[in-house]
Structure formats: C-alpha cells, structure tokens
Amino acid sequence: MAMQNFIAQRRKIAGLSQSELASKIKATLSMVGKLERGERELTTSWLLKISEALACKPADLIHDENDEAIDEFGLVNSVGIIVDASTKEKKDMTLLPSFDGLRVLKQRAYRKIMVEGEAISVDRYNSVTCVASLNLSIPPGSQFLFSWKDMTDHPAVGVLSVIGVFVPDGYIIAIGTALPGTQPDRYHVLPLNGTPMSDVTIDMTTPIKTVLL
Secondary structure, three states, X not given: OOOOOOHHHHHHHOOOOHHHHHHHOOOXXXXXXXXXXXXXXXXXXXXXXXXXXXXXXXXXXXXXXXOOOEEEEEEEOOOXXXXXXXXXXXXXXXXXXXXXXXXXXXXXXXXXXXXXXXXXXXXXXXXXXXXXXXXXXXXXXXXXEEOHHHOEOOOOEOOOEEEEEEEOOEEEEEEEEEEEOOOOOOEEEEEOOOOOEEEEEEEEEEEOOEEEO
C-alpha cells in the first residue's frame, strides 16, 4: 500500500535534482522517482538515507511540516519496534541495559518544553509513525499518539502502549501490549506484528491515546 510522502518537496527545498539525490543515497534515478511517487515501499532504511541526504528528520518526509501539534518521536518498523529517528545512525533504538530508557527520553522532552517556554502540563502529543503495514487495519503512515504525562512505572496491562523493554542484549522500545508473566515483576510483551517476548522486565510504559490512519 502506497504511503503519501513529501520527498519531492523536501528535495526541491534542498535544491537537489532527482539525479543528485540518487547519487547521494546510492540509488538509481528510476528508484528515486518511484519512491517520490509512492510506487515503491518507503522503508525505514530509505527514510533514514533520504532524510540524511536532505538534511531533515525522517518524519519530515512523511508528514506535513506545518503540523505543529505533534512532535515526532520515531518510526515503527514492520515488527513493532521503534527506530530512533533522532540520530543519523542506521540502527534500531537498541540501547545498553544501563540506559535509563523512556525515563531519560521523557526528561529530555520536558527540558526542551521548558527551554521553549511552554508549560509541562500542555496537552501536546508525541507520535511514532509506522513505515510498514502492521496488520490489515494499520497501514503504512499511520501515527500512534501518546503523551509523556501518561507514563507510569507500573505497566498498563492489556493496553496498547509504548513500552520500554530490557532484553538480554540491550534495551528496546516497542509498540505493543504487556501481559502478566510467569514470575513477579515480569511480563510478556506482544509487539504489533512482532515476535512475543516472554518474561521480560519492563522499564516504563505510556498508553497510546489514538491511532491516526
């Protein structure tokens, strides 16, 4: 299913031709044209490459830059794991176990709000956008909206949420549902479209307010 994008608009703002963009992202001219027209799937990999070439955020390629009511937090891949859209590194948001995860990200967001002179209590949503279909009812380009104010140390069981999960090789942030595990303080996490994680430790969760399809 084709996802609307703003690649052509961003390319023109950057003053690049399709050929020049193709050279920067090591793609053919034909591929760039197909990506701009929505004839080829705009995967996470393409979003990261193109946004770096055009000096913009990945979210700028799939959302109208005039939409100021939502702060884009990241991208969701085909198995429900959030990809870090705030860095230029081409990797999933997999972090060391010592990283404080969502707790630190929330603090950073609040510091940014205070620097900009806004009240922390302001009803401003954050979002993550899926770049692939997560199931029959959630097409590419859908946005999951959440608020840092709703974050809690106690997982919201059975509720679609942004979930920080400690895994054996690090830390991931997923969109999914937490269910009680077989041990105290352990949970089964079911990422959207992904492989279930059994008896894992959850950092924090924040429920999804709504999904914009």
